[in-house]
Each structure stands twice: as C-alpha cells, then as structure tokens.
Amino acid sequence: MKLSPSIEALIEALRCLPGVGPKSAQRMTLTLLERDREGAALLAQALTTALERVGRCQRCRNFTELPVCEICADPRRDQALLCVVETPADVMAIEHSGSYRGVFFVLMGHLSPIDGIGPEEIGLTELASRFHEGDLAEVILATNPTVEGETTAYYIAQQARSAGVTISKIAHGVPLGGELEFTDATTLAHALSGRTRVAEQ
DSSP: OOOOHHHHHHHHHHTTSTTOOHHHHHHHHHHHHHTOHHHHHHHHHHHHHHHHHOEEOTTTOOEESSSSOHHHHOTTSEEEEEEEESSHHHHHHHHHHTOOOEEEEEOSSOOBGGGTBOTGGGTHHHHHHHHTTSOOSEEEEOOOSSHHHHHHHHHHHHHHHHTTOOEEEOOOOOOTTOOGGGSOHHHHHHHHHTOOOOOOO
16 A cells, blocks of 8 residues: 555654564554654754753763753752763663662764764763772672673773772662562573672571
C-alpha cells in the first residue's frame, strides 16, 4: 500500500525510538493522526522545545536547561562523593532509590574502540581534571556490567588511582527477592566475586 510522503516520514521518524519497529511506528502514526491530533501537536511542541532548551551540565554532563544542573548546584549534596554513570537514565535510577546524596558524572556512553568511541568522546578528559581538583573523597564507579562497561570502569579506576583518589564500585549480584535457580551465570559470578563477610551478631 502506498502511503503519503508525510505519513511515511512520520513512521520512519518514530522508528528511531528504542523498541519501536515498523508495525509499532505505523500504529502510533495512525493513532496520532486518526484519534489524537491534539496530542500529536503537543508531542511535536514538547520535542521542539526540549531540543532547543536542553543541553548538558557544565559540571557533570547530565541533561539540563541550566548551565549547572540542579543536582550539582544543590548545597545539600556531598560534593566530595562522585558517582560515575553511563547515561542520564542511570542518574534517574539512582536518584529514584533515594539512597545517594553525592553528585554525578555522566559519560553519555562507554568506551568502544570498534565504534570509534574513545576517552574524548565520553568526557574522560573532563573527569580526569575533576580527580586533580583535590576535593573528592571517593569516586563510585557505576558503569553497566557489560564488557564495555567494565573496560570503561577499569580505565577510569587507573586514572583515579594515579591522582590518589579513593575508588569504589557498585555491587552487582542477585536481586533482592530473586531465586538462585533463575539467576543467570554472569550475575551469579559477579555476586560470588563481590561477596562480603557476614558480621557477627
């Protein structure tokens, strides 16, 4: 079936979203045009506004509309505690836990030489300069437990150690409420290697 160029263009544009294939993009397009044109207009305006206004924090590289984001500018946050993550979504996940009161550094990716992503592309030069400012008590590495994430964490740890900064890494293991028989081998390996001593009662 031949569709109009505008409809084809919208379907193709929606396919840039993660997990959206041709059928899902087609369904979204037809729903917006058929049943919710007002919602479509709001979506278009929100996207345009976000693209115009949202940039990166000068301090942590997270998304923000301000020169320095709300987290970095918050005087109640512990500026001596720095958590290094791969994406803004990781910041949201950690913030949602309510258990962290330090600041962040967002890499916007991970090292991947095969894809042409080196230290410069993910801000490791900026991060290294933070290590030499002398105000960090601890750097927490919270990269993903993938080959690229582990490689990135190792690279950062080497830089931090050479600057005399204390390094720690978030634990990866069996989730609370999970059962061992349904846990994959890689997660179990991380859980075993990261085991802790049980305190005496």
